[in-house]
Structure formats: C-alpha cells, structure tokens
Amino acid sequence: MENEMLNEMNDSCCNLPHPERKSHHSEKTKKNLVTRLNRIEGQIRGVKGLIERDTYCDDVITQISAIQSALNSVAKILFEGHLKSCVVERIQDGEMEVVDELLVTMQRMMKR
Template sequence: MSEQDHCCSSGRATERTDKTKSNLVSRLNRVEGQIRGIRGMVEKDVYCDDILNQIAAVQSALNAVGKILLEGHMKSCVMDRIQQGDNEVIDELLKTMNKLMK
C-alpha cells in the first residue's frame, strides 16, 4: 500500500496506513483524556469559563481529527468512486461535510 490511504471499494471499510492510524488513535486518546478531565472539572465545581475553554480545546482537537479523515477520504475513497463512475459519492460527501460544519 502507498503512503495514501485507500478505500475498500467492495465494502464500507477504509484501509489506512499504520502511520495514519497511529496518528488518529493518538489524537483520539488525547481527546478521551480531555473529556475525562472535563468531567472531573464539573464534578469539582470548577469555574465555568475554565470548563468552557477545555470544551473548546476538545472541539478543536476533534476538528483536527475530522480534517485528517476528510482529506484521506477525498483523496482515496471519493476519488476512487468518481473514477469508477459513481458520482453519488459527491452527494454523500456534501451531506457529511454539512454535518461536520454544524
């Protein structure tokens, strides 16, 4: 497999390089830790503004994960499906992007 991620055209799975997978898992582990930290802050009655700042950091971290996934998706899965004549992938992508931008 090349450095690019590849979409499995026979199903709804995507193969990712070990490097990409490791990067995503690492980022998601950090987000998970941040979420646990926020829960602890709520339980300890920490000042609202401090909690809100942590929530903003989590949202930013999740957006970064989403950007990585979206880029890989567009460069592999979407491109592959368009090259195979499946233009419905554009509507699927637009729907997903609308969800991400809410």
C-alpha cells in the first residue's frame, strides 16, 4: 500500500524523466481547456470557409487575430498551472534546471 502511494506521488510531471512527464491539471481545468480548444477549432474551420468563399481579407485577418488571442489565453492558463505546480515542485526538489526550461518557454511565448 505504501509503495503504491509513493508510486502515485512519483508520477507527477515533476518527478518523471522528461519524455514521461505529465501535467496534473484538475478535471475542471482540463474541461475548460478542452472547451476553449474546441471553440478555437471551430473558429479555424470558419476561417477556412471564409477563405474558400473569397471573403474580404480584412475580415479574415480579424478572425485570425481572434483565434490567436484565444490560443494565447489557453497558453496563459497552461503556463500558470505549470508555474504553480511543476516548476515549484521541481525547485523544491532542488532541480534548478527547470528555471532554464522556464526561460526558454517564456522566450517562445514572447515571440508571438
């Protein structure tokens, strides 16, 4: 029983080798993210339809801007959760290389 609890604790995204790391979002957060992504997916299909119907370019660009904003919102939610869980846990475990990983992630996010 105790070994099972230790295994569960070690299955957080912070304690697994990089390819095996997983997030540990609440079900509410996952549902929120999936809902947002489903909406974005619909918006992308809508933009495709606008292009197929030769819609005025400015209108298409406006829709693309809305999609980019929605994707940024998803990224912010994920980033906040990552900071508050994985990054904090790894720092507490003495894994300071997570700071470099975080800086690379922030640079990628700021390129947009």
